[in-house]
Amino acid sequence: xxxxxDSRVTDDALIDAYGRLLETQRRLxxxxxxxxxxxxxxxxxxxxALLRLARSDAGHLAVNELGNALDLxxxxxxxxxxxxxxxxxxxxxxxPTDRRIAWVTLxxxxxxxxxxxxxxxVRDLEDHFASLLTGEEMEQLREILRRLRDG
Amino acid sequence: xxxxxDSRVTDDALIDAYGRLLETQRRLxxxxxxxxxxxxxxxxxxxxALLRLARSDAGHLAVNELGNALDLxxxxxxxxxxxxxxxxxxxxxxxPTDRRIAWVTLxxxxxxxxxxxxxxxVRDLEDHFASLLTGEEMEQLREILRRLRDG
DNA sequence: GAAGATTGAGGCTTCAATCTTA
DNA sequence: TAAGATTGAAGCCTCAATCTTC
Numbered sequence: 001x002x003x004x005x006d007s008r009v010t011d012d013a014l015i016d017a018y019g020r021l022l023e024t025q026r027r028l029x030x031x032x033x034x035x036x037x038x039x040x041x042x043x044x045x046x047x048x049a050l051l052r053l054a055r056s057d058a059g060h061l062a063v064n065e066l067g068n069a070l071d072l073x074x075x076x077x078x079x080x081x082x083x084x085x086x087x088x089x090x091x092x093x094x095x096p097t098d099r100r101i102a103w104v105t106l107x108x109x110x111x112x113x114x115x116x117x118x119x120x121x122v123r124d125l126e127d128h129f130a131s132l133l134t135g136e137e138m139e140q141l142r143e144i145l146r147r148l149r150d151g
Numbered sequence: 152x153x154x155x156x157d158s159r160v161t162d163d164a165l166i167d168a169y170g171r172l173l174e175t176q177r178r179l180x181x182x183x184x185x186x187x188x189x190x191x192x193x194x195x196x197x198x199x200a201l202l203r204l205a206r207s208d209a210g211h212l213a214v215n216e217l218g219n220a221l222d223l224x225x226x227x228x229x230x231x232x233x234x235x236x237x238x239x240x241x242x243x244x245x246x247p248t249d250r251r252i253a254w255v256t257l258x259x260x261x262x263x264x265x266x267x268x269x270x271x272x273v274r275d276l277e278d279h280f281a282s283l284l285t286g287e288e289m290e291q292l293r294e295i296l297r298r299l300r301d302g
Numbered sequence: 303g304a305a306g307a308t309t310g311a312g313g314c315t316t317c318a319a320t321c322t323t324a
Numbered sequence: 325t326a327a328g329a330t331t332g333a334a335g336c337c338t339c340a341a342t343c344t345t346c
Contacts, residue, residue, distance in 0.1 A: 011269070011273045014273060014276045014277070014280070014281055015202070015269075015272070015273070015276065016293075017280070017281075017289060017292065017293050018179070018276055018280055020293060020296040020297060020300060021175075021176055021179070021292075021296055022176065022180070022199075023296075023300050024172075024296045024299045024300040025172055025173065025176035026222045027222070027300055028169070028172070028299065029173070030222055043336095045336090048170075048173075051166070062306075062307095063306075063307065063308095064305090064306065064307075071177045071178070071181055072337075072338090073337075073338055073339075074306070074307065074308085075307085075308075075309075075337080075338065075339075075340090076336075076337050076338070077307085078307060078308055078309085079308090079309095079336075079337080080336085080337095082308095083335095083336090098305095098306085098345080098346070099306095099344080099345055099346085100305065100306045100307070100344065100345045100346065101305095101306060101307085101345095102306080102307065102308095118162070118166075121166070122162045122165060122166070125165045125166065125169055126165070128299075128302065129165070129168070129169055129299065130165055130168075131302075132298050132299055132302040133295065133298070133299070137291075137295055138168060140288075140291050140295070141168065141172070141292070141295050142167075142168050142171060144284065144288055144291070144292050145171040145172055145174075145175045146171060147283050147284070148175045148179065148279075148280065148283055148284070149171060149174050149175040149178055151178075151279065151283070194314095196314090213328075213329095214328075214329065214330095215327095215328065215329075223315075223316090224315075224316055224317075225328075225329065225330080226315080226316065226317075226318090226329085226330070226331075227314075227315050227316065228329085229329060229330055229331085230314075230315080230330090230331095231314085231315090233330095234313095234314090249323080249324070249327095249328085250322080250323055250324085250328095251322065251323050251324070251327065251328040251329070252323095252327095252328060252329085253328080253329065253330095
C-alpha cells in the first residue's frame with residue numbers, strides 16, 4: 001500500500017533527523033565535560049550552573065530558577081547547590097521579600113573558577129563547534145534551534 | 152583594548168550558540184522521555200536501545216557496541232542490558248567466533264514494545280520537531296548536525 | 303491550599319578492580 | 325598484554341513526603 005510505505009519512510013527520516021540532533025549534542029557534551037573535568041576539575045553541569053549565575057540580571061537566582069534552567073527537579077537542584085556550596089563556589093542568602101526562597105550567588109572563588117573553566121570551554125567550542133561551520137551556517141543553526149527550543 | 156573586547160563578544164556569541172543547542176536538545180529529550188514513560192512505561196534511553204538493536208545489520212549488537220551508541224561506559228551498558236533482559240525485552244547470546252563478546256538481540260516482546268513506543272515517539276516528533284521547521288530547514292539542520300557530529 | 307525548599311528512599315550511571323578469553 | 329564483560333562502591337538524579345512560608 002503506497003500510502004503506508006510513504007508514511008513509514010517519512011517517519012524513519014524524522015527519527016533519523018532527531019537522532020542526529022541527539023547524537024551530536026551527546027558527543028559534544030561528552031567532549032566538553034571531559035575537558036572540564038580533566039583540566040579544571042568540574043563537570044559541565046557545574047560549569048553551566050556557575051555560568052547561569054554569573055549571567056543572571058541581579059547576580060542571584062532562586063534554587064528552583066537554577067534548577068529549571070538546568071532541567072533538574074527541585075530535589076536535584078537543592079543537592080547540586082549543596083555540593084557547590086560545600087566546595088565554596090556558591091553561597092545561599094535569603095530573599096528579603098519572600099522567606100520561602102533561597103537565593104544563590106557566586107562567591108569570588110566561584111567567579112575565579114568560572115573564568116578558568118570558560119577559557120577551556122571556549123577553546124573546545126572553537127575546536128569542535130565553530131571551526132566546523134561557516135558564519136552563515138551558525139546563524140541558520142541559531143535560528144532553527146531558537147524555534148525548536150521555544151516550541 | 153579593542154581586540155580583547157571583540158574577542159570577548161565573539162566568545163559570548165559562541166557560548167550562546169552552543170547553549171542553545173544544549174537547551175533545545177535537553178527540552179526535547181525531556182518532553183519525549185515524559186511521553187514514553189507516561190504512555191508506554193519506558194524511558195527514552197530504553198527506547199533508543201531497542202531502536203538501535205532493531206536497526207542493527209545482523210539483528211544483534213555486542214554489549215559495548217550498544218553502550219558506545221548510547222554514550223555509556225562498559226559497566227553502564229552491562230546494567231542497562233541486565234534490566235532490559237530482566238523485563239523480557241532483550242536476550243543475550245554468545246558470539247560464535249569470540250567468546251569474550253556477549254551479543255544482545257530483541258525478543259518478540261521487545262519488538263512489540265518498540266513498535267508501540269515508535270507510534271508515540273513519531274507523534275511527538277511531528278508535534279515538537281517537524282511541524283516547527285520547513286523541509287528546507289530540516290535539510291539544513293541535518294547537514295549541519297552531520298558535520299558537527301562527525302567533526 | 304499552594305509554592306519553594308529540603309530530605310529519605312530508590313534508580314541509573316561512572317569509576318576502578320576483576321574475570322575470562324584472545 | 326589487551327579487549328569484552330561484569331561487579332562493588334560511590335555519585336548524582338528522580339520521586340514522594342515533609343516543612344516552612346505565602
